[in-house]
Amino acid sequence: MQVELRHIHKHFGAVHASNDINLTIPAGSIQGILGENGAGKSTLMKALSGFIFADSGEILLDGKPVHIASPADAINHGVGMLHQDPLDFPPMKVIDNFILGRNGGLFPDRRTAAKEFKELAVQFDFSIDPDAYVDMLTVGERQQLEILRLLWLGARALILDEPTTGISLPQKEKLFATLKKLAAQGMTIIFVSHKLEDVEFLCNRVAVLRQGQLVGEMLPPFNVDKLVEMMFGKVVSFGGRYPLTPGASTLHLEHISLEDVRLQIRDVTLDVRAGEVIGLAGMEGSGQATFLQACAGLVRPVAGKLSIKGADVTGQTHHVFKHKGVAYLPAARLEQGLVPGLSLTEHFVLAEETHGIFINRDQAIRLAQDRIKTFNIKGTPVSTVESLSGGNQQRALLALLRTPLSLILLEHPTRGLDIESTMYIWSKLKERCAQDGAAIIFISADLDEVLQYSDRVLVFFTGKVSSPLDAEKVTVEQLGQLIGGKGWEAIHA
Amino acid sequence: MRHLTKLFSVLLLAAVLLSACGAPAATEAPAQPAATEAPAQPAATEAPAQPAEFVFGLLMVGPYNDHGWSQAHYEAGLYVEKNVPGAKMVYADKVNPADRPGTTPAQLAEDLVSKGAKLVIFNSDDMKDSATEFAKAHSDVYVIMASGDQVWKDGKAYTEMANMTNIMGKMEYGKMMAGCAAALTTQTGQIGFLGPLINDETRRLAASAYLGARYCWTNYAGKNAADLKFKVTWIGFWFNIPGVTSDPTQVADEFFNSGYDVVISGIDTTEAVTEAKKFAGEGKKVWALPYDYIGACEEGKEICLGVPFFNWGPAYVTAIKSAADGSWTSQFLWNDPDWANINNPDSSAVGFQKGAALSADAAANLDKFIGELAGGLNLWKGPLKLQDGTEYLKDGEVATDFQVWYLPKLVEGMDGASE
Amino acid sequence: MRNNKWFNLGVQLAAVILALLFVTVILLLVKAPPLAAFQNIMIGSVGSWAKFSDVLISFVPLLLVTSGLLVTFAAGLWNIGIEGQITLGAIFATWMMRTLQDSTLPPALIIILTILAGMFGGAIWAALAGALKTFGGVNEIFGGLGLNFVATALNIWLIFGPWKRPGVASMSGTVPFDVKLWLPMIPDTRLSAWALGIAIVGIIVTYFLLQGTYFGLRLKAVGKNTHAAYLLGIPTWQYMMVSFALCGVFAGLAGAMQVTAVYHRLIPSISSGYGYLGLMVAMLVNYQAAWAAPVALFFAALNIGSIQLPVVLKLDSTLAGVLQGALVLFVLLADGVRQRFVKK
Numbered sequence A: 001m002q003v004e005l006r007h008i009h010k011h012f013g014a015v016h017a018s019n020d021i022n023l024t025i026p027a028g029s030i031q032g033i034l035g036e037n038g039a040g041k042s043t044l045m046k047a048l049s050g051f052i053f054a055d056s057g058e059i060l061l062d063g064k065p066v067h068i069a070s071p072a073d074a075i076n077h078g079v080g081m082l083h084q085d086p087l088d089f090p091p092m093k094v095i096d097n098f099i100l101g102r103n104g105g106l107f108p109d110r111r112t113a114a115k116e117f118k119e120l121a122v123q124f125d126f127s128i129d130p131d132a133y134v135d136m137l138t139v140g141e142r143q144q145l146e147i148l149r150l151l152w153l154g155a156r157a158l159i160l161d162e163p164t165t166g167i168s169l170p171q172k173e174k175l176f177a178t179l180k181k182l183a184a185q186g187m188t189i190i191f192v193s194h195k196l197e198d199v200e201f202l203c204n205r206v207a208v209l210r211q212g213q214l215v216g217e218m219l220p221p222f223n224v225d226k227l228v229e230m231m232f233g234k235v236v237s238f239g240g241r242y243p244l245t246p247g248a249s250t251l252h253l254e255h256i257s258l259e260d261v262r263l264q265i266r267d268v269t270l271d272v273r274a275g276e277v278i279g280l281a282g283m284e285g286s287g288q289a290t291f292l293q294a295c296a297g298l299v300r301p302v303a304g305k306l307s308i309k310g311a312d313v314t315g316q317t318h319h320v321f322k323h324k325g326v327a328y329l330p331a332a333r334l335e336q337g338l339v340p341g342l343s344l345t346e347h348f349v350l351a352e353e354t355h356g357i358f359i360n361r362d363q364a365i366r367l368a369q370d371r372i373k374t375f376n377i378k379g380t381p382v383s384t385v386e387s388l389s390g391g392n393q394q395r396a397l398l399a400l401l402r403t404p405l406s407l408i409l410l411e412h413p414t415r416g417l418d419i420e421s422t423m424y425i426w427s428k429l430k431e432r433c434a435q436d437g438a439a440i441i442f443i444s445a446d447l448d449e450v451l452q453y454s455d456r457v458l459v460f461f462t463g464k465v466s467s468p469l470d471a472e473k474v475t476v477e478q479l480g481q482l483i484g485g486k487g488w489e490a491i492h493a
Numbered sequence B: 001m002r003h004l005t006k007l008f009s010v011l012l013l014a015a016v017l018l019s020a021c022g023a024p025a026a027t028e029a030p031a032q033p034a035a036t037e038a039p040a041q042p043a044a045t046e047a048p049a050q051p052a053e054f055v056f057g058l059l060m061v062g063p064y065n066d067h068g069w070s071q072a073h074y075e076a077g078l079y080v081e082k083n084v085p086g087a088k089m090v091y092a093d094k095v096n097p098a099d100r101p102g103t104t105p106a107q108l109a110e111d112l113v114s115k116g117a118k119l120v121i122f123n124s125d126d127m128k129d130s131a132t133e134f135a136k137a138h139s140d141v142y143v144i145m146a147s148g149d150q151v152w153k154d155g156k157a158y159t160e161m162a163n164m165t166n167i168m169g170k171m172e173y174g175k176m177m178a179g180c181a182a183a184l185t186t187q188t189g190q191i192g193f194l195g196p197l198i199n200d201e202t203r204r205l206a207a208s209a210y211l212g213a214r215y216c217w218t219n220y221a222g223k224n225a226a227d228l229k230f231k232v233t234w235i236g237f238w239f240n241i242p243g244v245t246s247d248p249t250q251v252a253d254e255f256f257n258s259g260y261d262v263v264i265s266g267i268d269t270t271e272a273v274t275e276a277k278k279f280a281g282e283g284k285k286v287w288a289l290p291y292d293y294i295g296a297c298e299e300g301k302e303i304c305l306g307v308p309f310f311n312w313g314p315a316y317v318t319a320i321k322s323a324a325d326g327s328w329t330s331q332f333l334w335n336d337p338d339w340a341n342i343n344n345p346d347s348s349a350v351g352f353q354k355g356a357a358l359s360a361d362a363a364a365n366l367d368k369f370i371g372e373l374a375g376g377l378n379l380w381k382g383p384l385k386l387q388d389g390t391e392y393l394k395d396g397e398v399a400t401d402f403q404v405w406y407l408p409k410l411v412e413g414m415d416g417a418s419e
Numbered sequence C: 001m002r003n004n005k006w007f008n009l010g011v012q013l014a015a016v017i018l019a020l021l022f023v024t025v026i027l028l029l030v031k032a033p034p035l036a037a038f039q040n041i042m043i044g045s046v047g048s049w050a051k052f053s054d055v056l057i058s059f060v061p062l063l064l065v066t067s068g069l070l071v072t073f074a075a076g077l078w079n080i081g082i083e084g085q086i087t088l089g090a091i092f093a094t095w096m097m098r099t100l101q102d103s104t105l106p107p108a109l110i111i112i113l114t115i116l117a118g119m120f121g122g123a124i125w126a127a128l129a130g131a132l133k134t135f136g137g138v139n140e141i142f143g144g145l146g147l148n149f150v151a152t153a154l155n156i157w158l159i160f161g162p163w164k165r166p167g168v169a170s171m172s173g174t175v176p177f178d179v180k181l182w183l184p185m186i187p188d189t190r191l192s193a194w195a196l197g198i199a200i201v202g203i204i205v206t207y208f209l210l211q212g213t214y215f216g217l218r219l220k221a222v223g224k225n226t227h228a229a230y231l232l233g234i235p236t237w238q239y240m241m242v243s244f245a246l247c248g249v250f251a252g253l254a255g256a257m258q259v260t261a262v263y264h265r266l267i268p269s270i271s272s273g274y275g276y277l278g279l280m281v282a283m284l285v286n287y288q289a290a291w292a293a294p295v296a297l298f299f300a301a302l303n304i305g306s307i308q309l310p311v312v313l314k315l316d317s318t319l320a321g322v323l324q325g326a327l328v329l330f331v332l333l334a335d336g337v338r339q340r341f342v343k344k
């Protein structure tokens, strides 16, 4: 299906989020959309998929002007969108969520639907239990579920807003293969991403947005430096590694065993030193999230001992950990990390140590302005967090970290951040390591990121945990094998 | 979850709205004879005298059209308007804090006074304190406190108030007749009494029903008093409050399922009748007797043995006339039926409307019983023991009004709690 | 945002007008004169100082209850148990006063102790609903409904049992307290300036609590996203419990006012439905403390003013309830429509 956007404008108050966008995407192509955080990518996609109305402009599908009144309407026209942040998920079963939104009788044919769901899932090699509850799924699995659902609903143009950040390398490869196959069948794919190499690999054409405007288009072969310059309006240089000499023991795990509904982690012993960065790699749901939460006191180990700076904290609550200088940033930012409805200022006030009973407004606003500047958040002190772009929400989340901290636990810290911000955030985090002697443990689906920023790496595979690997001595390919369950004998030898 | 609460709030509101709409949102009161229009008088030598207007107020605890206690009073008010020249009623209904948050009956009475009322009727026990407060604060306004005992010199709660009169009908007789009709009809010899909450009034009414039943059981049916089972089950309030009271529907069902084939209702609502109708529909031989309102049998004619009812009109007419002409005295009136015709709307304070299900035989005997009562038969006469075996009345002793009004326990022969 | 404020105000106004129209249509349907009806409600509520003082009597408990509910709503809780909390407040207050009424303590002290007992009683009952939710996993809506029933049963049992008046236990309630134990009233009215003062202080405290304190902000965070609040270091279930208890304090205070300032005894329907009315007010003001007082006053005026309907127009006075319900419904609906509109 050919998709055409003509003179699209969208304002949010003073922000001109889409400024006269003209874009034609031929049927069967994979269109990449690039742009820094807050450039207006999601806004444009939402306008196309009926989640918001453009102030003015026209949408043409296969040359015919259409009026898209709602997401349901969009899917009837064959346009489906996979959101950057999977929306509000009620506690319902996967299969029920899957059926949701399907036109037709009062009584859905669950059996057929379940069969089709399984067939589709097999095709993509997604392993989601149709009888699991959606709120138990990881961010990555929710994205997978959405993809399946949209395909099943008959989408002929598929919009994916940063789909690759939550899923693992093999899954990503599978997804890309499928997208290419779908494109070959005439499906139009719009692929929003910050990852240049993904775009490079996958897309037939690329459009770059900056501050609401379409600043350029490019066809292969792509000139990556040129693209980066278009995105940021300047040349961005990539930093190197900054290894540190680790200090005293910060977190000590002794024969820790963990269990959750799906897997068991047995007998992990680990010593994390001040200033050290540990990356956790693994496919979504291999146990790394459970492990990280155990380090935060959110999951109780079933056996073993856990101490922070020498003090035994086994079995204590997260708040005890917090008092000892542990911070945890969850992956689902709007669902778990931030409070929709509250402003940035209110978030910073909540995150800080309190003094007295009454909030000092002026001081709070100053604090907020300060943080907004430091973390380069596109927003004002009174902006509510849900009005921020995905990347800016992530920055806000990182801006909530208190000083000083002894241990920072991060799930997908740069998910949705553009390249420049990713580098900036990591420089901030590294600063913490150098100045306050904080240790960092983080999860990332991006193996490059894992290797780039970690000192040591733990690999997870269905609950199995590798011994710490020296990040300098592991290659991306090797890591990819390991998270797929191959080559474990070699590292343990 | 967010969606859930939103949905819930909308549902809650819809419920509030519906319940509010469910009650007739605004019903026009039946047309009233305009009080200022003088009835056409027979030609007289003098110019027809315009009777002086006398406005009286009526405070009702429930809706004026509740088919029960409050409606009986409302109709009595209309009766007064018809029978006392110049009388004009102003009223407020649903006078209770649940329906009118923040108000007290005394405050509403003042409102009626500001509309010209010179006499105010408080129709319910709920308003007892307010009536006293109001009467004391407004010695220039006459007060009728229905069902109260404040100005009963011999009563336990006597307070002198020249402007107040207590009026109550002797429902004891009505209940005796109900008991009699039940005893003459029952085939199992088991009568159930669906009681509200336990207090002196409800005890004496339940006991009256039993005394009437026992008398007719032994004297007309010719059976042994020991073979009559009479059980009182108290639900805990005047009507069903889910979760708080026992469910009267269930209580009635239990009666019918365990061999009690006649249920006498002592509560304000008609579960006894509806349940009896249901059981009769399934082929069982069961009957019921409702309470309070003359038309209560309508809901189940085929199983209704009759209904004892109040008729406040005549007493109100007398009282209002005396207030209008200045002959008012403070009294405690506990009015008898008019024994010449207990159902005479112009003279009898309580009556008994026979139901369609009462057999001709039983009806004849009931009439005989009423005749005996009219002739001076007093069932509140010794020897009579209380439920716990202590003596209540010695052989031959006749109970005083005081003893009856403040009956301490159920009497011997009755099953069920006394406290 | 562009004209957002005016737009919102316009939508709200439209909702109010729609509600009025709705009621007008109902009136016309039953062939009643709408204008006269509204006029009578006006006259009956603000037509004279005496009437207005009656409105204020009804305003006091309604405002107190609304204040409490704003706290639980901030924490994202539906404290349906509020009715029972009012009742328990009244019961505790009555209990304290019955215990002390024959003592030699100065009346003022007895009254103060009575009010404190009421606040305590309400808090306990609310804490119970909170405990059921926190430790028993019982949704506060169902727990609260259950506790309401228990409170009503307890109240009736006390009035007809242990606390019945000598002679005949009465629907009229327990024996009235001596006049010296009443909260002093403004001459020629039944209104207690003390009660009014307490209610106004109550809403002001609530306003600042929710707008200006760390406590209020944390409570809001808990209400909007419990999980994130927990990660931000807020002890979430403790905050929920505290918000329940606080609401209970307000409800209990309302119950104590009913006993010490209005009825001067315990009566069967002591809570008078203020709890549910308070829920409506809180929803209508969109959980904003600043608007609670005027809207509560308006609702109280409707309650009192509608008494004129049966007296003067022979109309059923449920009309006030219909109007109140319609207002909330239309405003909520309008809000839904507005949100759609703004998003698009």
Ligand SMILES: Nc1ncnc2c1ncn2[C@@H]1O[C@H](COP(=O)(O)OP(=O)(O)OP(=O)(O)O)[C@@H](O)[C@H]1O
Residues within 6 Å of the ligand: A012, A013, A015, A017, A035, A036, A037, A038, A039, A040, A041, A042, A043, A044, A084, A378, A379, A386, A387, A388, A389, A390, A391, A392, A416, A418
């Ligand atoms: N609902 C809203 N209310 C107010 N402003 C909004 C809203 N949604 C988006 N914006 C603003 O519009 C601009 C574009 O946002 P958009 O979400 O389209 O960015 P994006 O390109 O998707 O960024 P990211 O890579 O961070 O996801 C941002 O400045 C954002 O703050």
Ligand SMILES: [Mg+2]
Residues within 6 Å of the ligand: A041, A042, A043, A084, A161, A389, A390, A391
């Ligand atoms: Mg985005």
